[in-house]
Amino acid sequence: MSQRYLGSQYLQATVMQFSLFAEMGRRAAPIFIAGVLLISSMLCGCQAWRASTAGDRPAAIAASPEWRDGRFRNAEGSHTDLPKALLRALSGAPDDVPASPVPVVMTDPAMLAMAPDSGLRVTWFGHSSTLLEIDGIRILTDPIWSERASPIGWLGPRRWYAPVIALTQFPRIDAVIISHDHYDHLDQATIIAMRHWTNLFIVPLGMGGRLERWGIARTRIVELDWWQSTQVGALAVAIVPARHSSGRLDPRSDHTLWGGFALLGARYRVYFSGDTGLQHAMTEIGERYGPFDLALIESGQYSEAWPDAHLGPEQAVLTAKQVNARVLLPVHWGLFKLAPHAWTEPVERVLAAARCADLKVITPRPGQSVEPTVPRPEDVQRWWPTLRWTSANEKPIVATINGSPAQRFAPTTCPVVPTREAVPD
Ligand SMILES: [Zn+2]
Numbered sequence: 404m405s406q407r408y409l410g411s412q413y414l415q416a417t418v419m420q421f422s423l424f425a426e427m428g429r430r431a432a433p434i435f436i437a438g439v440l441l442i443s444s445m446l447c448g449c450q451a452w453r454a455s456t457a458g459d460r461p462a463a464i465a466a467s468p469e470w471r472d473g474r475f476r477n478a479e480g481s482h483t484d485l486p487k488a489l490l491r492a493l494s495g496a497p498d499d500v501p502a503s504p505v506p507v508v509m510t511d512p513a514m515l516a517m518a519p520d521s522g523l524r525v526t527w528f529g530h531s532s533t534l535l536e537i538d539g540i541r542i543l544t545d546p547i548w549s550e551r552a553s554p555i556g557w558l559g560p561r562r563w564y565a566p567v568i569a570l571t572q573f574p575r576i577d578a579v580i581i582s583h584d585h586y587d588h589l590d591q592a593t594i595i596a597m598r599h600w601t602n603l604f605i606v607p608l609g610m611g612g613r614l615e616r617w618g619i620a621r622t623r624i625v626e627l628d629w630w631q632s633t634q635v636g637a638l639a640v641a642i643v644p645a646r647h648s649s650g651r652l653d654p655r656s657d658h659t660l661w662g663g664f665a666l667l668g669a670r671y672r673v674y675f676s677g678d679t680g681l682q683h684a685m686t687e688i689g690e691r692y693g694p695f696d697l698a699l700i701e702s703g704q705y706s707e708a709w710p711d712a713h714l715g716p717e718q719a720v721l722t723a724k725q726v727n728a729r730v731l732l733p734v735h736w737g738l739f740k741l742a743p744h745a746w747t748e749p750v751e752r753v754l755a756a757a758r759c760a761d762l763k764v765i766t767p768r769p770g771q772s773v774e775p776t777v778p779r780p781e782d783v784q785r786w787w788p789t790l791r792w793t794s795a796n797e798k799p800i801v802a803t804i805n806g807s808p809a810q811r812f813a814p815t816t817c818p819v820v821p822t823r824e825a826v827p828d
């Protein structure tokens with residue numbers, strides 16, 4: 404493997420991390436870029452960088468079909484337009500952050516202490532943090548309670564509102580599931596606050612060591628490869644493929660796996676996409692584990708510069724159909740600005756695409772609990788302001804096939820747009 408290849412992979416991953424720093428301000432950002440370029444050039448010339456740096460559970464990692472040539476890899480490759488991605492990471496968009504307070508609901512701990520009538524309830528806390536109650540089991544997804552999605556307390560994307568419930572107010576949580584190690588999904592302070600809880604942590608391969616270093620007992624950690632599962636009481640929890648990347652502010656990107664989750668109860672089934680681009684495996688997830696009563700699918704923080712790292716709204720709706728979901732809750736929006744689009748654009752575009760696809764979407768406020776099999780009118784209300792947004796026709800997000808920018812999945816906009824198999828880059 405060439406040094407140039409390694410350097411380009413590192414830069415690509417770093418650009419994805421860099422999008423987390425979009426709010427750091429114009430003065431600091433160029434310094435950060437210069438630092439990234441300098442460190443990359445140093446590392447690419449360094450013999451040590453060429454050695455495999457498999458970290459935790461090296462035997463399990465080496466045995467994984469996803470671990471190839473010294474790092475985890477997507478089954479279908481990934482494309483990032485690096486110059487455009489750097490530009491996008493630095494630029495903003497009109498209304499990319501809320502101009503007035505987001506009308507959140509303070510989640511009522513007393514309500515959470517009572518089982519939902521239907522047996523299935525979801526509470527969205529903004530971004531990809533949710534509480535799922537499925538057949539009596541409580542699961543937290545990608546919990547982030549910190550002020551910023553960043554390794555640095557005073558720098559990086561800042562949340563738009565305080566947590567709608569304190570971590571200490573939760574009833575007993577059975578499992579925390581974490582899709583990957585990016586800062587907006589794996590939050591050190593939140594994990595440390597759970598040191599003395601009793602829950603399991605179910606994470607993709609390679610992430611357990613970090614949790615242990617943060618004080619989580621090894622017996623509480625379950626690491627899984629794609630298509631592997633574990634039990635939480637009567638609930639089966641499987642990790643399923645996703646098309647993304649991993650890495651924190653450290654030169655070793657893609658040394659921990661990323662994934663989505665299928666949560667399979669006796670009565671109800673839920674799919675959580677984690678962060679992902681479109682992939683052929685969506686259909687297989689539906690065939691193996693569907694139909695799902697609810698799908699939490701990432702719908703925000705997209706850009707045409709990183710078409711394989713995030714689905715974008717239309718492909719989120721397509722994914723909901725492919726995994727065979729009855730109801731979609733769009734997540735990965737509504738808390739942080741990590742990409743240059745209006746903050747309300749993900750949900751607007753999801754609703755437009757869902758109308759075409761005849762898919763049910765629930766749109767709770769942050770903090771609001773919904774029983775998706777018996778939705779009430781307030782569960783589908785427009786609680787966000789009406790702002791200008793860019794439509795799928797103007798700026799389509801279309802994943803590549805095998806990471807080749809000239810070969811794309813078919814666009815998933817409404818039929819008014821001619822179907823194209825390939826979109827010129
Ligand atoms: Zn991510």
Ligand SMILES: [Zn+2]
Binds near residue numbers: 587588678735
């Ligand atoms: Zn993310």
